[in-house]
Amino acid sequence: MKIIIVGGGQVGSYLATLLQNNANDITIIENRNKKFDLVKQEQPKARIVMGNGSDPKVLELAGIDDADVVAAVTGEDETNLVVSTLARMEYGVGRVVARVNNPKNAWLYTPQMGVDIALNQAELIARLVQEEVSIGDMITLMEIDRGNFTVVEKVVKDGLKVIGMKVGELNDNMPADSLVAVIIRDGKIIDPTVDKVMMAGDKVIIVCQTDLVDELSYELDK
Numbered sequence: 001m002k003i004i005i006v007g008g009g010q011v012g013s014y015l016a017t018l019l020q021n022n023a024n025d026i027t028i029i030e031n032r033n034k035k036f037d038l039v040k041q042e043q044p045k046a047r048i049v050m051g052n053g054s055d056p057k058v059l060e061l062a063g064i065d066d067a068d069v070v071a072a073v074t075g076e077d078e079t080n081l082v083v084s085t086l087a088r089m090e091y092g093v094g095r096v097v098a099r100v101n102n103p104k105n106a107w108l109y110t111p112q113m114g115v116d117i118a119l120n121q122a123e124l125i126a127r128l129v130q131e132e133v134s135i136g137d138m139i140t141l142m143e144i145d146r147g148n149f150t151v152v153e154k155v156v157k158d159g160l161k162v163i164g165m166k167v168g169e170l171n172d173n174m175p176a177d178s179l180v181a182v183i184i185r186d187g188k189i190i191d192p193t194v195d196k197v198m199m200a201g202d203k204v205i206i207v208c209q210t211d212l213v214d215e216l217s218y219e220l221d222k
Contacts, residue, residue, distance in 0.1 A: 028043060174206070177212075
């Protein structure tokens with residue numbers, strides 16, 4: 001996968017390190033001379049392009065015409081939004097991720113501005129706090145389909161009604177458009193066919209409509 005990271009600061013450089021572990025083709029755009037030299041040292045496997053990521057000529061030099069993902073992670077919200085809009089509207093990049101620096105600007109990071117995923121630290125922390133309060137020991141792993149669905153993990157504890165229930169029955173008892181995707185039992189992945197029986201200690205990975213996660217938690221905790 002070809003990924004362009006705009007911003008070679010601590011966030012951008014560390015992101016490149018994580019993504020390179022999966023053998024991705026990484027290009028980093030950085031416009032500060034001192035930081036440019038540092039990024040070249042830190043990221044010898046990445047291609048480093050000098051310039052302003054909000055400049056179309058620089059984006060084209062970085063190969064945006066055939067990029068799969070653009071991540072705008074500079075320390076300036078204005079730059080990240082311009083990069084996002086250009087990536088989506090001008091170059092048709094399939095996935096655009098942008099960093100929110102000032103939480104007050106988060107409302108600007110919308111699909112209309114070209115942003116698929118806005119990384120807002122304040123919002124993420126708030127969600128974690130809220131999840132601890134509202135859904136107890138059910139863990140949110142990730143959101144998919146632009147936030148329409150959420151992947152959660154639930155540990156089946158002693159005393160829950162789902163113990164002894166077949167996966168097919170569990171699917172029928174969960175909110176609409178919820179589905180057991182994987183069961184992890186004793187460190188091994190169990191294929192969740194409809195006749196598999198739930199056991200205490202199972203970790204159940206479930207895909208659910210995001211707005212029904214609280215209802216799902218309520219049903220599983222009975």
